[in-house]
Amino acid sequence: VVALALAASFLFVGASVFARRLAQIAQIVCALVFLVALVTWPLTVQEPIPSDQAPWPWWLCTVGSTAAAMGFAPWRASVYTALVPAVYVAIRFTPLGGDAGVGALLNGFYTAILSGAALIIVIVLRRAAAAVDAAQATAVRRYSHAIREHATEVERVQVDAIVHDSVLTTLLSAARADTRDAEMLAARMARNAIDHLEAAAADGPGDAPPVSLVDLRTRISDAVGALAAPVRVDRGHVGSIRVPAIVADAVASAAVQAAVNSVQHAGPAEVDRWIVVEQRGAGVHVEVGDDGAGFDIAGIPAERLGVRRSIVERVVAAGGTAEIVTAPGAGTRVLLDWAPAAGEHR
Secondary structure, eight states, X not given: OHHHXXXXXXXXHHHGGGOGGGHHHHXXXXXXXXXXXXXXXXXXXXXXXXXXXXXXXXXXXHHHHHHHHHXXXXXXXXXXXXXHHHHHHHHHHSTTTTOOTHHHHHHHHHHHXXXXXXXXXHHHHHHHHHHHHHHXXXXXXXXXXXXXXXXXXXXXXXXXXXXXXXXXXXXXXXXXXXXXXXXXXXXXXXXXXXXXXXXXXXXXXXXXXXXXXXXXXXXXXXXXXXXXXXXXXXXXXXXXXXXXXXXXXXXHHHHXXXXXXXXXXXXXXXXXXXXXXXXXXXXXXXXEEESSOOOOGGGSOTTXXXXXXXXXXHHHHTTOEEEEEEOTTXXXXXXXXXXXXXXXOO
């Protein structure tokens, strides 16, 4: 009966491979059943065994100690590892156990060494696994924090750009409206600004289909067509690639804002102003330029949002790059580029 119970505990350990929540319980059951088998062994024999014959539980002492190391806490497993050799030696000293004497001590010492080695290995592996789990949890926590910060920064850039492009421009137009037509224009601008804010508060263009470069160029051309000074849109090479909607929105808005800045600051309507939309590799390249007054980038006050928020950070937030090439009296070129990440197909 004892042998069958111990065999059943071994099978329980094997079956726990398919039900991991039972693994620790199976190891504990195996260790306790073996300890019971070892302690009750003298009750299962009727005649003393020869001194050169070991009781059958001796061959499984290391198995029981390993199960204890896997199932118990380290201090309980240490007590178990010390208890099993002691019980074995005590049994071997009895007449039923063969009255082995010094031989029993050697066997007990040998069992203690093997069981102790198994316990040390298990403890080391447990601590290494705990360290890996702690490092992984820390990495996940830091990654989540970085993702939240990035999302907050993207939203801040988007709101700042909308405020600069739509709200402030609308307020300035309304303040200067001194005719009926100017008031109607300010009202339309206000309606558009509200629409922009409502769109920003929605889920955004994440689920919108990709946009072709032809559609992107058309969107930019329609937007700059209403400006006070002419801005020509040159037909660069555009292939069949499509860019994500969020990228198209960022690039188009940044290009239009660059054109607005050119109309406001580069000089009179006679200044040559142009926009080029073309495909470069698997990405898109947009150039907004003029041969007007130019400016000193380092001299832009920190509180001005036009270049920093509405152009540079807007495109960077969408995964692209923005470069401004200008100098006083040398005109201005705003270069906007976006390309898919490695392994990403559009």
